[in-house]
Amino acid sequence: MTTLAKRNMRNQIVRNNWFDIINILFMSIFALLILYPFYNSILVSFTPQADYVKTPFMLFPKNLTLTSYQIVFESKVIFTGLGVTIIITLFGVVYNMILTVLMAYCFNNEFPGKKFFLYAVIFTMYFNGGLIPYYLLIKDMGLMDTLMSMVLPTGISIMYMTVMRKYFASLPVELEESARIDGASDLVILFRIILPLSMPMVVTFTLYYGIERWNEWWNGMLFIKTAYKQPLQLVLRGIIQSTGAQVMSSHLQEAGIVPFTDGVKMASIVITMFPVMCLYPFMQKYFVQGLAIGGVKG
Amino acid sequence: MNKSELSTHSVKPSRQSKTLFAAIWRKRYIYLLLLPGLAYFAIFKYIPIYGVQLAFKKYAVNLGITGSPWIGFSNFNLLFIDGDFWIAVRNTLIIAYMQILICFPIPIVLAVLLNEIRQRKFKRTVQTIYTFPHFLSWVIVSGMVLNMLSTNGAINNLLAVLNFDRVQFLTDKRIFRWLLVFLQAWKESGWNCIMYLAAITSIDPTLYEAATIDGANRWHRMRYITWPGISMIVVVTLIMRMGSIMDAGFEQIINIYNPAVYEVSDIIDTYVFRITFQRPANFGLSAAVGLFKGITNCVLLLTTNWICVRLSGTGIL
Structure with a gap:
């Protein structure tokens, strides 16, 4: 393209017209729509009950208080939940990543029966046994009421495995071939050559799996009977679904405080999503690229 | 799958099965690395799919999925009403x-x-x-x-x-x-x-x-x-x-x-x-x-x- 044409084009493109203005306005409104529920929750969690009841519609807080957070932190449930969630997240992510990476590596190779195994795996995406056989399986395996019931069934996400496989396939073949000629085994090739070259993908899927395990509540609801083994999200669900004085009642009766139910609920929510909120803006690049690569190539 | 291929090979050793066996043997570590993932899908996906038969059975806790008696489409009849x-x-x-x-x-x-x-x-x-x-x-x-x-x-x-x-x-x-x-x-x-x-x-x-x-x-x-x-x-x-x-x-x-x-x-x-x-x-x-x-x-x-x-x-x- 000639410089003249380039300059013409730039002139045409850089100028903001009404479309840009409306577009930016629209995008901003949508962003505010996404943000408001978060703002509201954080606001309520820091507001004293008296203010909350008096103010017809609150946009900015007049007084801030930490009472709600105090109540949440003084009860034990949030900490046991946090402990359980941290354990299942750590174990779960390691377990998920090992299984996923190994399978992605294998399916990136040619071997007799590959098609059969691949179809057998993909079939499970479209047909599953349903809730009851799954429930009975966990029961028969003796995983009832164990933390493993929230780790072992998570295994491999077929979508992540596929994206990873495609990423491996996009790496230069020569590296692997020359390593093989030098006598490197599959494990060496995977861990010394392929994985170091795939770090962005590894980080991305570690994050995805990490968030999924962090958000675990469903397996917990099905299989966990003992209160102190409940994951954080399930504890939170209990708090949200309870009404009025039920909220952390045992503790409050001792302390003799009338709880601000909404405040306590919102404080619990803010605490639960705090790690994700902190992590997210800095890791945004990694959060986005997994789906981007999977979408374009898939 | 490996096993069945192996056994047919030993019964009738033809050139083709020999090369297939060789191909499998050459990739033996791949199969080994694939095993954990396949085990996961077999246990947590295919056993529940096998358990779908429960839809045609009357479940009894002491008999388990396979042992429970068949009752045909009764569950579906019950469901559809x-x-x-x-x-x-x-x-x-x-x-x-x-x-x-x-x-x-x-x-x-x-x-x-x-x-x-x-x-x-x-x-x-x-x-x-x-x-x-x-x-x-x-x-x-x-x-x-x-x-x-x-x-x-x-x-x-x-x-x-x-x-x-x-x-x-x-x-x-x-x-x-x-x-x-x-x-x-x-x-x-x-x-x-x-x-x-x-x-x-x-x-x-x-x-x-x-x-x-x-x-x-x-x-x-x-x-x-x-x-x-x-x-x-x-x-x-x-x-x-x-x-x-x-x-x-x-x-x-x-x-x-x-x-x-x-x-x-x-x-x-x-x-x-x-x-x-x-x-x-x-x-x-x-x-x-x-x-x-x-x-x-x-x-x-x-x-x-x-x-x-x-x-x-x-x-x-």
Whole structure:
């Protein structure tokens, strides 16, 4: 393209017209729509009950208080939940990543029966046994009421495995071939050559799996009977679904405080999503690229 | 599979089986590395699929799945006369189609519009904001929403300040489905938009430059370059969604709904959950619902895939 044409084009493109203005306005409104529920929750969690009841519609807080957070932190449930969630997240992510990476590596190779195994795996995406056989399986395996019931069934996400496989396939073949000629085994090739070259993908899927395990509540609801083994999200669900004085009642009766139910609920929510909120803006690049690569190539 | 190949090899050693065996032997470590993953799918996916037979059995705890007696289609007969089941089927279909109607186009529009924004920082910021809700569980989102939309919540307070009547968002049967669909869009639009945005980014920029020089305005560029560039991925995504029409968002509904709106929001998954864990359980009956759902989904997926092959020459399966 000639410089003249380039300059013409730039002139045409850089100028903001009404479309840009409306577009930016629209995008901003949508962003505010996404943000408001978060703002509201954080606001309520820091507001004293008296203010909350008096103010017809609150946009900015007049007084801030930490009472709600105090109540949440003084009860034990949030900490046991946090402990359980941290354990299942750590174990779960390691377990998920090992299984996923190994399978992605294998399916990136040619071997007799590959098609059969691949179809057998993909079939499970479209047909599953349903809730009851799954429930009975966990029961028969003796995983009832164990933390493993929230780790072992998570295994491999077929979508992540596929994206990873495609990423491996996009790496230069020569590296692997020359390593093989030098006598490197599959494990060496995977861990010394392929994985170091795939770090962005590894980080991305570690994050995805990490968030999924962090958000675990469903397996917990099905299989966990003992209160102190409940994951954080399930504890939170209990708090949200309870009404009025039920909220952390045992503790409050001792302390003799009338709880601000909404405040306590919102404080619990803010605490639960705090790690994700902190992590997210800095890791945004990694959060986005997994789906981007999977979408374009898939 | 390995074993059977091995045994036929030893019985009838032909040249072909010898090379096959050699090929397998050469890749023995690959099979070894594949084993953990396959074991996972065998245990946690295929054993439950085997357990689907429960749909035709009367489950007895002491006999287990295989030992329980066969009872033919009794579970299905029992299911099909249950009015709640048909309400659940109807709700599932209605909510899923509403989702396709509302939640499916929003990310596409969002991606096209985001792509038109040239202020890089602004673009990145709003994209970060849009994507965030995806990474939160429905437990958290439902918590925020239940508070915001309750009778004394922020939205109703705002309505009151503006002299409108308070709206019972969470218990009004006319509103509740729309609320579900809107929340779905709120949570997932930004995330789904990334895929389309990536597809748009991968369009050759010289196409836009050439079109601009030829005098194409922004609308022309969107209509004749951007849209054809993403239409394929739109079709594929639509097929995938159609194939899981029996999924209307279990995690969302189980966290938000309440008895007042069961009639309009009880979907198949929540129905199974309730008949299994909140009533004297009949596992055979619950398994029958699961099988019904699984088969319907499979049939729908194959049908939409077939239509897609007929229309565009390529399917997704």
